[in-house]
Amino acid sequence: MAAPMSAARFLKALQDEGLTVVQVGDWRTHNRNHKGSWGPVHGVMFHHTVTTGSAHTVDLCRHGHSALPGPLCHGVITKDGRVHLVGYGRANHAGLGDEEVLQAVIDERALPADNEANTDGNRSFYGFECENLGDGKDPWPAAQLEAIERVGAAICRAHGWGHRSVIGHLEWQPGKIDPRGFTMDSMRARIHERLEDEAPESTAPEPSVPWYEPFPGAAFFRAGRRSAIVTAMGKRLVAEGCGRYKVGPGPAWSEADRQSYAAWQRKCGYSGAAADGIPGKSSWDRLKVPNS
Structure with a gap:
């Protein structure tokens, strides 16, 4: 009530x-x-x-x-x-x-x-x-x-x-x-x-570091980029049913990463140019990539 x-x-x-x-x-x-x-x-x-x-x-x-x-x-x-x-x-x-x-x-x-x-x-x-x-x-x-x-x-x-x-x-x-x-x-x-x-496991104060990886900016996601953030992102995409990987995910930004992220954007309701596979802040925040 x-x-x-x-x-x-x-x-x-x-x-x-x-x-x-x-x-x-x-x-x-x-x-x-x-x-x-x-x-x-x-x-x-x-x-x-x-x-x-x-x-x-x-x-x-x-x-x-x-x-x-x-x-x-x-x-x-x-x-x-x-x-x-x-x-x-x-x-x-x-x-x-x-x-x-x-x-x-x-x-x-x-x-x-x-x-x-x-x-x-x-x-x-x-x-x-x-x-x-x-x-x-x-x-x-x-x-x-x-x-x-x-x-x-x-x-x-x-x-x-x-x-x-x-x-x-x-x-x-x-x-x-x-x-x-x-x-x-x-x-x-x-x-x-x-x-x-998603229920809290304890009432302990939150740590001073963020739980989730802050959006690193669209320019971060380019050919040649290698980062643990890319791996963590890929694992979250797989968990959300959006993985398009034959191998991986891994730390090197790849076409499979872009296709997987495009699937996530479409799942979030985006289409056209807004679902091009390059992360934006709104969809990134919703993905909740663990802090790396």
Whole structure:
């Protein structure tokens, strides 16, 4: 149980989790608060949109339709892994659901079957719509699934919640099937792992040296450069699933390094000249290369 984050803190929590966030119009003040309260909040809920096309999906979730005015969520997670913020406050996403499910979320325990629709979910959950037809055939790209994982972890981390504070619409309201195409148990497991992997191991003061290698500048990455920083970068790229190495990585900057880093830039949401494989500060900071 918690008061909703401020819009600024909400945005920062998502960005700090490494997400590419798109701010759409007046999202900070676009809400349905005149129809009822928002908060206290207890968890985060995911849906699928039954739509195709990112622009259309974002517009629909922002404005809604004649039978259901927008915003229809707080954020839209498109197939490319970007998070489009369309509203903040009470949103028409959860509807009425099962009070026993809500209590289980509050208690952070396994969810009972949802068999009632007697409790207002729009006041109690952050809501994210995910671009997908929901037919069980439309694919869920890896970038989109990772973004869902990061969104869930970001909000749980900000509130001090565990992974059981994350649910799907199908677990809240009888008759709903969304999100369809992956299981919420598998997604909660991913969120749990992310929260555990990044949890502080002790309360000891941080050392005076940085944990991560500062960005050395784009000019550092040129033919003939040999450095332990290049090796550390390559290992992080491999860990992120972006390695394009046949041998290595090693200390000499190479074409394989450039191709691997370009894959990381694309994973971060960059394209064209912004995904040329030469590190920039923003993508470098997100890669979190260990101090060398």
